[in-house]
Amino acid sequence: MYTEKVMKHFHNPANMGKIANPDGVGKVGNMACGDMMYMYIKVAKNKQGEDIIKDIKFQTFGCVAAIATSSVITELVKGKPLSDALKVNNTDIMQSLSGLPPIKVHCSVLATEALSDAIYDHYKRNKKPISKELKAKHEDIVRHNKMLEEQYKEYLDTQELE
Amino acid sequence: MKKEQKRYYFDYAATTPVDKRVLKAMKPYFSDNFANPSSIHTPGMDASEAVESSRKIIANYLGATPSEIFFTSSATESNNWALKGIAATAKGDKKKIIISPIEHHCVLNTAKYLKKMGFEIVETPVDKEGIVDVEKLKELVDDKTLLVSIMHSNNEMGTIEPIKEIGKICDDKNVTFHTDAVQSYGKMPLNVNEMNVDLLTASSHKIYGPKGTAILYIRGGTQIEALLHGGGQESDKRSSTLNVPGIVGFRKATEICVKEMKKEWKKQSKLRDKITKYIKEKIPNSHLNGPALGKPRLCNNVNVRFDFIEGESLLMDLDSHGIAVSTSSACSSPKLEASHVLTALGISKGDAHGTIRITIGRFTSEKDVKYFLTTLEKSVTKLRVMSPLNTRNC
Numbered sequence: 001m002y003t004e005k006v007m008k009h010f011h012n013p014a015n016m017g018k019i020a021n022p023d024g025v026g027k028v029g030n031m032a033c034g035d036m037m038y039m040y041i042k043v044a045k046n047k048q049g050e051d052i053i054k055d056i057k058f059q060t061f062g063c064v065a066a067i068a069t070s071s072v073i074t075e076l077v078k079g080k081p082l083s084d085a086l087k088v089n090n091t092d093i094m095q096s097l098s099g100l101p102p103i104k105v106h107c108s109v110l111a112t113e114a115l116s117d118a119i120y121d122h123y124k125r126n127k128k129p130i131s132k133e134l135k136a137k138h139e140d141i142v143r144h145n146k147m148l149e150e151q152y153k154e155y156l157d158t159q160e161l162e
Numbered sequence: 163m164k165k166e167q168k169r170y171y172f173d174y175a176a177t178t179p180v181d182k183r184v185l186k187a188m189k190p191y192f193s194d195n196f197a198n199p200s201s202i203h204t205p206g207m208d209a210s211e212a213v214e215s216s217r218k219i220i221a222n223y224l225g226a227t228p229s230e231i232f233f234t235s236s237a238t239e240s241n242n243w244a245l246k247g248i249a250a251t252a253k254g255d256k257k258k259i260i261i262s263p264i265e266h267h268c269v270l271n272t273a274k275y276l277k278k279m280g281f282e283i284v285e286t287p288v289d290k291e292g293i294v295d296v297e298k299l300k301e302l303v304d305d306k307t308l309l310v311s312i313m314h315s316n317n318e319m320g321t322i323e324p325i326k327e328i329g330k331i332c333d334d335k336n337v338t339f340h341t342d343a344v345q346s347y348g349k350m351p352l353n354v355n356e357m358n359v360d361l362l363t364a365s366s367h368k369i370y371g372p373k374g375t376a377i378l379y380i381r382g383g384t385q386i387e388a389l390l391h392g393g394g395q396e397s398d399k400r401s402s403t404l405n406v407p408g409i410v411g412f413r414k415a416t417e418i419c420v421k422e423m424k425k426e427w428k429k430q431s432k433l434r435d436k437i438t439k440y441i442k443e444k445i446p447n448s449h450l451n452g453p454a455l456g457k458p459r460l461c462n463n464v465n466v467r468f469d470f471i472e473g474e475s476l477l478m479d480l481d482s483h484g485i486a487v488s489t490s491s492a493c494s495s496p497k498l499e500a501s502h503v504l505t506a507l508g509i510s511k512g513d514a515h516g517t518i519r520i521t522i523g524r525f526t527s528e529k530d531v532k533y534f535l536t537t538l539e540k541s542v543t544k545l546r547v548m549s550p551l552n553t554r555n556c
């Protein structure tokens with residue numbers, strides 16, 4: 001069902017975990033099956049003065065495809081300028097994984113959303129201009145998350161307490 | 163996939179390996195005694211004799227007479243036949259069919275089909291352990307009721323249904339009663355008269371017999387239409403050349419199960435409880451689905467859920483350590499929905515996510531269980547480390 005590459009990422013995911021003081025966090029949920037993905041980024045400037053993703057880490061509650069796509073997207077964008085990172089789409093992810101079963105394509109979309117929302121969060125924190133497109137994407141995500149929060153209320157509640 | 167990986171099978175409810183003794187009994191019926199049991203020459207008679215003696219042994223186990231046992235190709239066929247065959251005899255406004263919401267898909271989807279054909283399908287509720295509410299069922303059975311179909315035990319949860327009580331209700335009200343006994347057959351005593359069932363489904367491949375062979379027990383005198391029309395086999399009720407090796411295999415598998423029933427039930431329930439207790443004690447934030455520890459449950463079934471993680475990823479992580487289990491989480495289903503059984507038991511969508519089913523069998527050893535449990539603990543921990551929901555660091 002899954003390609004060897006998918007299984008490799010699943011068993012040994014890259015950049016898994018949390019970043020202590022992130023410059024941006026993206027938290028997204030998957031409406032189709034009810035999964036969650038968190039993406040943390042650290043931003044720095046490169047020699048050309050562009051903002052780049054200096055470090056990135058993810059946490060995922062979901063299926064094999066969700067975990068593998070989270071892992072692969074972090075590899076694809078680490079070290080890249082934010083503007084380039086935003087261009088990574090789920091076709092790129094699918095290519096790096098040599099494909100996903102059709103029913104699992106939505107999991108790779110989740111990964112791109114988590115990343116774009118982490119970048120959105122970074123822009124917002126630093127009062128940087130945000131493109132219309134990115135903003136629209138963010139609003140979609142917020143809407144979805146609200147619905148999911150209902151589903152995982154007890155878990156998220158305890159998270160706030162701690 | 164690593165080829166050398168030793169395999170640990172914990173998915174006996176899906177299917178079982180063919181017992182070597184069964185395979186040995188089947189062997190002569192492929193190339194030596196290959197004749198068609200419908201032929202009247204000597205080899206044909208020999209084949210027919212093999213089928214009839216098998217029918218007898220299966221009937222004996224069920225407390226039925228041999229003429230009430232009909233061989234089919236699968237439990238799906240038997241369940242389709244039971245529902246459609248009875249529906250085809252419906253007269254007047256007797257068009258109500260009562261089922262439970264936790265039936266196997268082959269019953270649920272046949273019922274759905276019959277609904278399209280104008281039948282009224284009513285689901286009688288189950289409690290949070292999956293047990294049919296007998297009182298409620300009693301209220302539902304009326305003179306418009308054509309058929310009640312309730313499974314003997316549940317394939318996901320291992321819940322054993324109060325079939326005797328349900329049979330009594332149906333008998334009192336003169337309603338035909340079918341039970342899908344696929345998961346119970348061969349594991350515990352089954353007597354069609356004590357249970358008052360008119361139709362019963364069982365399948366060979368769940369009891370260390372070959373795939374492609376099953377039965378439908380039909381009580382003598384029950385009005386039922388044929389599903390397959392043709393050369394008139396099985397008293398003109400189920401045409402098709404009989405699958406002689408399969409039937410002989412089913413017979414041998416039944417014989418072994420009956421002989422070893424007590425011993426197997428004891429051995430497997432002990433392992434079942436060991437698994438349940440270990441998980442409860444060693445893995446925090448884990449929950450047993452279905453009947454509570456100590457309550458009636460199939461001897462080979464454990465169904466558990468783990469907070470903060472998802473079933474498909476747990477299944478695949480275990481798989482990489484050679485362990486085969488099953489899951490009914492939303493991510494693993496073609497419609498991205500949690501299983502209808504979990505939903506019917508009132509398990510929330512979020513909770514259903516980290517559910518796996520562990521089913522053991524004749525060839526599961528203490529050692530296998532030990533390896534399974536330590537690996538399970540590691541896999542759960544590994545996935546929890548990845549999960550954003552796991553803020554308690556379990």
Ligand code: FES
Nearest residue numbers: 033062063107493
């Ligand atoms: S995360 Fe649910 S299907 Fe992939």
